[in-house]
Amino acid sequence: MQNTMIPLTVANTLDQTTKQRIEAKPNQTLKQAVQAQNLAPQGAFDVYDQLGKVISGNNVANHRDATVYVGVAKVAGGALRGGFDLDDDDDGWDLDDPAPLVKPREVTFILQNGERHAAQPNPNELLIQTYERVVGRPRDGSPMEIYDNGGAVVSSRSAPDMVGRSFRVGLRQFPGGGSRSKIGKRGAFFSSGRQTVQPFPAKVPKEIIDQTTAFTQPRGRLEMGGLLIGHVDHEGNNVVVCGFFPRQDEASSGYCEFSGSFNAIASAACDFANERAGGPHTPSLRIIGWIHTHPDIGIFLSGIDINTFGILRRASFEQRSVAVVVDPLREQHGVYISEKKATNHDAGLAEAKVELSEDLEARYHKFLNRMRALQNKMGKEELPFILPGVLYQQRRAMGDVDDVMEAKLQALDKLHRQSVKDAETIRNLEQRIKAMEVSQISAKSSLEKLNTKLEKEVRSLQTKLGLEAKKVRTLEQRNEIFRDKFLAQDKKLAEFEEKVRALLPRLVPIFVKPSDESATSNSSNRNLGEKSSSPEISNDVDPPSREVSPPQPTSSNESDDVQTIDEKIEK
Ligand SMILES: [Zn+2]
Secondary structure: OOOOOEEEEEEEOOOOOOEEEEEEOOOOEHHHHHHHOOOOOOOOEEEEOOOOOEOOOOEHHHHOOOEEEEEEOEEEEEOOOOOOOOOOOOOOOOOOOOOOOOOOOOEEEEOOOOOEEEEOOOOOOEHHHHHHHHOOOOOOOOOEEEEOOOOOEOOOOEHHHHOOOEEEEEEOOOOOOOHHHHHHOOOOOOOOOOOOOOOOOEEOOHHHHHHHHHHHHHHOOOOOEEEEEEEEOOOOOEEEEEEEEOOOOEEEOOEEEEEOHHHHHHHHHHHHHHHHOOOOOOOOOEEEEEEEEOOOOOOOOOHHHHHHHHHHHHHOHHHOOEEEEEEOOOOEEEEEOOHHHHHOOOOEOOOOOOOOOHHHHHHHHHHHHHHHHHHHHHOOOOOOEEEOHHHHHHHHHHOOOOHHHHHHHHHHHHHHHHHHHHHHHHHHHHHHHHHHHHHHHHHHHHHHHHHHHHHHHHHHHHHHHHHHHHHHHHHHHHHHHHHHHHHHHHHHHHHHHHHHHHHHHHHHHHHHHHHOOHHHHHHHHHHHHHOOHHHHHHHHHOOOOOOOOOOOOOOHHHHHHHHHHHHHHHO
16 A cells, blocks of 8 residues: 555654654655654754664655654764854664664653653543543642643543653643643644743762763863763752763864764663663653863853753753763863853852662663663774763672773873873983083083183284384384484595595696696606505595495494394394
8 A cells, every 4th residue: 555654653862751653654754754743853953763873864664663763963062163063964873683662651741740650541541531540630620731742732632642752731721721732833842932941950960070081081182072861850850860972073172073863872772771670650761961071171161062052952851951061181060050051151060969769770770781782782982981970889880891990091091101201201301401411511611622722822923923023123223223324424425525625626736737738747747646645535536426325334343333233133
């Protein structure tokens, strides 16, 4: 039969209390079927199977009678990026033999005081009939109404069709009812126009912070995000008990993001635990919050964090979601119960003492066992860290893998390796300092040597210069002496010349007479011979034009004088 509708159950990944049985046309994809039923969240979303595999594009015919999970595409936290980035990455994974999820058989009624009653519907029973059979009518006879999560009245709906879901029971406020159903027009969950309700108080135990710190410290400055699993206690608190960190699609200092498929995995694991352990009064496990790290940047919720937190909170049943931020490097943390408080930096502390009943403990162990089995199957890369939270000691005693101790050992190992490296660096630095000291000393001594040499050279140059100056002075002196002598000689010569000139007039007639008479000349020659000294003098004086004659040292006394000066210079 080609036109037969395909029945399947659609569950909200964040709100496991809400499941919707739908019938889809055979040629639709799961995504189209979810959109056609108004069960899609705002923005980008995906449809997942119970193992977190994205099946948005699969044909509904392949998922007849199955439960599929609808949720956001990814969970992002970041201090740096401006906007919230959603896209339709299909990055699920295949498991060859997914364990079949046991179909739920009960509906849960949540009373206004927070009391929960699980009931197994009889065939053909209406929800209000199931409720009255199991819980009873109010004593004052006031009319009650059953509401679904979106506020729609579902009292007259067939109870067997509603198994696996939970409903709130309250007084019928308007006669005839139905008017509130408009609130839920868009669908049972993800109602876009829903107003933010008053935040519920949160109880976060210290163990969650300690284990997150131990696990994420070795990652240094890479942020990391994960999910917190918990329940609602009888006082209406959001109680965090455990959690896990999945593979990060993106991690940097300032941004972290993991796939929304882990929401589906977590809700399926919660379903698994809720169905297999605990009793009808045991609170159901659910995703109760979101945890991420801010390594060395302190505690606050960035714009993108507040956006993510808002989406998670509005998509959660009763808007119950808590955001925890851990700075593993500064060892600080903060607990935020609403976006408003986050905007005001109004963080609380994780200091709650969480005590669990035996039933509830058994439920959490089932959940943790399931997560461990998934981790073994998918590998530690997909599911790097399971936070056992308050059950840490018990899990250890039970022989469960101790992720916390492993993380601590890893941190120690990293520290050890770092300290070995540091020691080597210190040794290298010391050696370099020593080498520099040695070269400094040798440079200093060579500088000193050079200095001494220079000084020596300067001194010898100075001495040489002094000697040269002395020589110059001596030569100058010698020069002066010579000049004086020349002057004295000149003077003598002048005197001599004068004497000669004085003698000349007497000699003239002797020179004139021989040209007149030869007889007289003979006589005069005789006269000349008589005066033997005078011809010598006339020869010396002739020619008379010579005024300054070159110095001709004639006396032996003069040459002696020069010799002594030369000797002085030599000395
Ligand atoms: Zn952040």
